[in-house]
Amino acid sequence: MARKKKTLRPDTTLAPVGEPDKEVYVRELPVCCICSFxxxxxxxxxxxxxxxxxxCGRSWHVTSSLDSRVLSRFVTHAGPRAGGTYPAA
Ligand SMILES: [Zn+2]
Structure with a gap:
């Protein structure tokens, strides 16, 4: 059996799709979204x-993470702070 998961690293940030300036840390996500994540x-x-x-209907972009498990599962969408070029919503 697979080992039980460890807690997520707190340094992962996500933003609602289309709203890159509303970036939040993973712990600030709604509980259901954390579970989905x-x-x-x-x-x-x-x-x-x-x-x-x-x-629940929300969708999120991973904007940054230092967690290799996250990085191997999600494409990251670097926000303006990381120098990315986000199309204006
Ligand atoms: Zn949710």
Whole structure:
């Protein structure tokens, strides 16, 4: 059996899709979205996800992370702070 998951690193940030300036730390996500995020990370799927889509209807871009598990599962969308070029919503 797979080992039980460790806690997420707190330095992962996400932003609502289309609202890159509303970036939040992973712990600030709604609880349901945190659960979806953890599930996505734990999935044994080799495709990287462009965004996290939660069953509550919210979707999130990972804007930055130092967690290799997150980085291997999600494409990161660096926000303006990281010098990325975000199209104006
Ligand atoms: Zn949710």
């Amino acid at each position: 953890k599930e996505a990370i734990l999935e044994a799927d080799h495709r990287r996800l462009l965004e996290l889509c939660c069953s």
